[in-house]
Amino acid sequence: MAAIEISKVVKTFGAVKVLDGIDVEVKDREFIVLVGPSGCGKSTLLRMIAGLESISGGQVAIGGRRVNEVGPQERDLAMVFQSYALYPHMTAAENMGFSLKLRNRPAGEVREAVLDAARRLHLTALLDRYPRQLSGGQRQRVAMGRAIVRDPSAFLFDEPLSNLDAKLRAHMRIEIRQLHDALGATSVYVTHDQVEAMTMADRIVVMNAGRIEQVGTPIELFDTPANLFVAGFLGAPTMNFSGGAVVRDDAGELRIALQVSPRTLPLPDTGSLDEGAEIVLGMRPQHIEIVGEDVQDGVIDAEVRAIEQTGCETNLIVAFGDVEWTIQSHHRVLAATGDAIRLRLDPARVHLFDKQTEKRL
Amino acid sequence: MTASTTTLVPPSPRGLRLSKAIPGALLLILPSLLLSAMVIGYPIFDVLRMSVADVNRFGRVLGFAGFDNFLAAFTDPIFLQSAWQTLIWTFCVVGGTVLISVPIAIILNEEFYGRTVARTIILLPWAVSLAMTALVWRFVVNGDFGTLNTTLSALGLPFDNFPWLADASTAFGIEILVGILVSMPFTVTIIMGGLTAIPDTLYEASRMDGARGLQGFRHITLPLLRPFLQIAVVLNVIYVFNSFPIIWIMTNGGPANRTDILITYVYKQAFGFGKLGTAAAGSVVMFAMLLAFSVLYLYMTRSREVQQ
Numbered sequence: 001m002a003a004i005e006i007s008k009v010v011k012t013f014g015a016v017k018v019l020d021g022i023d024v025e026v027k028d029r030e031f032i033v034l035v036g037p038s039g040c041g042k043s044t045l046l047r048m049i050a051g052l053e054s055i056s057g058g059q060v061a062i063g064g065r066r067v068n069e070v071g072p073q074e075r076d077l078a079m080v081f082q083s084y085a086l087y088p089h090m091t092a093a094e095n096m097g098f099s100l101k102l103r104n105r106p107a108g109e110v111r112e113a114v115l116d117a118a119r120r121l122h123l124t125a126l127l128d129r130y131p132r133q134l135s136g137g138q139r140q141r142v143a144m145g146r147a148i149v150r151d152p153s154a155f156l157f158d159e160p161l162s163n164l165d166a167k168l169r170a171h172m173r174i175e176i177r178q179l180h181d182a183l184g185a186t187s188v189y190v191t192h193d194q195v196e197a198m199t200m201a202d203r204i205v206v207m208n209a210g211r212i213e214q215v216g217t218p219i220e221l222f223d224t225p226a227n228l229f230v231a232g233f234l235g236a237p238t239m240n241f242s243g244g245a246v247v248r249d250d251a252g253e254l255r256i257a258l259q260v261s262p263r264t265l266p267l268p269d270t271g272s273l274d275e276g277a278e279i280v281l282g283m284r285p286q287h288i289e290i291v292g293e294d295v296q297d298g299v300i301d302a303e304v305r306a307i308e309q310t311g312c313e314t315n316l317i318v319a320f321g322d323v324e325w326t327i328q329s330h331h332r333v334l335a336a337t338g339d340a341i342r343l344r345l346d347p348a349r350v351h352l353f354d355k356q357t358e359k360r361l
Numbered sequence: 362m363t364a365s366t367t368t369l370v371p372p373s374p375r376g377l378r379l380s381k382a383i384p385g386a387l388l389l390i391l392p393s394l395l396l397s398a399m400v401i402g403y404p405i406f407d408v409l410r411m412s413v414a415d416v417n418r419f420g421r422v423l424g425f426a427g428f429d430n431f432l433a434a435f436t437d438p439i440f441l442q443s444a445w446q447t448l449i450w451t452f453c454v455v456g457g458t459v460l461i462s463v464p465i466a467i468i469l470n471e472e473f474y475g476r477t478v479a480r481t482i483i484l485l486p487w488a489v490s491l492a493m494t495a496l497v498w499r500f501v502v503n504g505d506f507g508t509l510n511t512t513l514s515a516l517g518l519p520f521d522n523f524p525w526l527a528d529a530s531t532a533f534g535i536e537i538l539v540g541i542l543v544s545m546p547f548t549v550t551i552i553m554g555g556l557t558a559i560p561d562t563l564y565e566a567s568r569m570d571g572a573r574g575l576q577g578f579r580h581i582t583l584p585l586l587r588p589f590l591q592i593a594v595v596l597n598v599i600y601v602f603n604s605f606p607i608i609w610i611m612t613n614g615g616p617a618n619r620t621d622i623l624i625t626y627v628y629k630q631a632f633g634f635g636k637l638g639t640a641a642a643g644s645v646v647m648f649a650m651l652l653a654f655s656v657l658y659l660y661m662t663r664s665r666e667v668q669q
């Protein structure tokens with residue numbers, strides 16, 4: 001296994017710059033997830049690591065060796081494609097053994113390696129089938145098997161689970177992560193599913209429009225998103241936002257005046273804010289509490305627009321004039337559309353961002 | 362062409378479920394079925410009848426002749442020679458066509474500047490009638506005023522007045538080359554269809570697996586093209602085996618019957634020498650040869666499908 005260093009990587013297609021100065025260091029044995037909205041350049045970056053796409057600028061190094069000019073055959077990486085890209089004219093076993101066959105390994109050794117991988121992936125009974133005789137989930141496993149059979153320096157995954165149903169996806173998430181740990185592998189995993197990112201990654205790289213927005217562990221990104229984009233991208237339902245400003249109240253204390261509420265909120269201790277500063281306040285749906293009329297401080301009033309009961313939790317869509325927020329509660333909330341509702345925003349969990357720079361305060 | 366592309370689609374299992382509706386459907390297609398049977402069936406029947414009959418030069422059947430016509434054909438050294446030349450002709454034209462069509466199709470399938478123009482040029486010979494192509498090439502290789510000799514002489518090579526078509530081996534060779542030229546557009550089209558059906562990710566996967574140079578061609582392209590190559594071979598064999606105009610126009614089977622194939626032999630027997638019976642027997646032999654080939658081919662592809 002090996003570390004992968006990506007420094008100042010640029011990719012242009014003709015006149016279009018799709019990646020602009022990407023720096024990521026994938027440590028040995030690390031599971032890195034690249035997330036971002038569609039078209040942000042995740043696949044392109046992955047394919048540049050793989051060697052399937054040329055590098056327009058910067059450098060990619062694998063295990064300390066610069067590989068910009070090295071073909072995919074020589075990089076010793078294995079890739080799992082979104083479409084699986086299984087060879088339709090080869091059985092599962094032949095698909096998995098193909099890389100070893102190309103390396104002219106003796107047939108016995110190939111068979112051993114394939115059987116070993118098949119056992120890990122519970123594919124032993126399917127080895128003689130052709131891809132068209134396999135289900136989507138089974139094909140996915142064969143594609144995984146093809147990757148692990150030859151013990152590469154690192155694994156690259158491009159949305160490998162996006163063609164599976166939700167249940168199988170949840171199962172394979174765990175299985176891939178376990179496989180990664182068991183093999184002591186280095187993995188770079190592309191997805192646009194934030195649940196996959198949160199649950200599988202050692203570290204997440206959030207990308208947007210060809211740039212990196214933030215790199216960190218899932219908890220770091222969730223608890224302290226570096227900017228509005230990351231705050232809005234991670235977490236489901238998405239974070240609620242409201243514009244606002246810092247004001248001084250009658251007692252001379254600094255407080256937050258929100259566009260959505262005539263009441264002011266206590267200002268969390270960020271140290272750097274002064275009266276008049278324009279901010280955006282973010283609040284995760286899970287961190288908003290529904291309180292009674294008696295609570296007076298740190299609350300805002302809203303009107304219930306819709307209620308969704310999922311069984312475990314209740315999602316409330318509430319409105320302040322034109323602005324809608326989502327609230328998620330683990331209690332059964334008995335409210336009806338049109339009800340007035342009072343919400344308390346836990347000051348410790350308020351996220352504040354600069355309105356101009358969109359950076360975290 | 363449309364007929365050949367539809368044969369590429371494997372029959373759907375849903376078709377079987379229609380079997381209940383067959384009597385009614387049969388009734389509906391009966392008129393066209395009858396017409397086809399007339400147009401295709403009657404000549405076959407007539408040839409079969411004439412092949413075992415004593416026929417005069419005007420096509421009147423004078424009586425039953427048993428296998429006399431076949432005997433006449435098989436004891437004619439020119440018939441045997443033509444049969445042998447037919448095999449060479451078919452093998453060389455089809456083999457050569459497939460061999461050069463694969464690389465051409467691969468090149469035309471790549472992205473490059475002017476690809477559309479290149480594709481059009483390759484497909485152009487298709488638009489010209491066979492007879493016209495053959496005629497043009499007869500002029501090109503003409504010994505006295507052909508452009509080939511003019512060009513070669515201009516290059517200082519000793520081909521002044523070289524009679525290409527007067528010598529059997531060069532004549533047959535040139536005819537085979539022309540045969541390849543005219544069969545190529547169709548074959549390239551079939552193979553290009555096969556190539557576009559191969560997704561690029563398979564090549565990417567194979568490169569990740571370590572495939573270099575021609576290994577991608579050998580392990581991905583060739584096996585996935587196989588059904589397309591099979592169709593190209595079968596259709597070309599049937600077509601080339603029966604191909605008349607090139608040889609007839611360029612050499613008329615000559616010199617000394619050394620470029621005759623069965624179809625020109627049969628034609629000469631029938632309309633040159635008035636031996637309609639022998640000609641009919643020759644036709645039946647040709648039919649049997651193609652039938653044998655088709656059965657063999659079906660058997661080969663069937664056993665391969667069973668393997669999979």
Ligand SMILES: Nc1ncnc2c1ncn2[C@@H]1O[C@H](COP(=O)(O)OP(=O)(O)OP(=O)(O)O)[C@@H](O)[C@H]1O
Pocket residue numbers: 013016018036037038039040041042043044045192
């Ligand atoms: N071969 C190409 N030529 C031109 N532009 C390209 C090419 N490949 C990708 N792009 C552009 O590069 C950008 C990034 O594409 P990429 O496939 O990396 O996105 P992605 O993040 O993987 O998106 P998705 O989540 O939809 O897969 C897109 O705007 C895309 O249009």
Ligand SMILES: [Mg+2]
Pocket residue numbers: 042043044
């Ligand atoms: Mg992608």
